Amino acid sequence: MLCVNFNNGKCPTVFVGSKFLQLWDGSQWVNVTLTAYNYDDEILNVTDYILYYRNSNNNTWFDGERSFYTYDKNTLTETVTQVKDGDEWVNSSRSTVNDGEFEYIYLFQTWNGTDWINSGRWVYVYRKTTGVNEDVRPLVFNLEQNYPNPFNPVTNINYTVPLVQHITINVYNVLGQLVRTLVNEEVPAGKHSIQFDAAGLSSGVYYYRVETGSTALTNSMLLLK
16 A cells, blocks of 8 residues: 555554445345445555445445545545546546635635646634634534434435525435435535435335535435334
8 A cells, every 4th residue: 555644754553444235135144235445543544445246146345435545633624536437447526725824714625637627615714702712613514423323214414505595405315316306405504414214115225415606515324123
């Protein structure tokens, strides 16, 4: 593994972990997805490979998507996402953070085949409030893991938006088919919570995705009945 952005030019210890998602088919556990992680002991660089399982009758894993996370101490400064195109990984999107003393910029970019092209950004300006010792920190667009998870049949989804804006939250099945729209409206800045009732749906993996005009975040959840 090539070591970059490490202190004193030293390569820290690298750890490897993995996480399987399995469903019970009535007689045995069947693999659905595998997420493999590489990270270093100083938490400066984290790589998250997401591999999708082909089917229950074929023990072949195939690559779907991977993301590279770069940290400065405990602060995430860059995320690069790639998708598989044949036998090659191809850049898809990138987000970077520039956290200055009184300015915070969250930049979104897409790959045009040769270079990163700006697509949008959040720019926040803030200051210390008179008489208050703590900095006034901006809200950041975020989608949390649903809870409980696995669930049956109701779960909660929390998300945060930094500004008043129109958002949508949709739920999809593993085939990418839309099964439910939870939110499709303008919401105020702050942290919000929405409840998803999966009554009438079959057990399995579902994906929930929050979208604004400039970005989107997706998480998976498991319905077990």
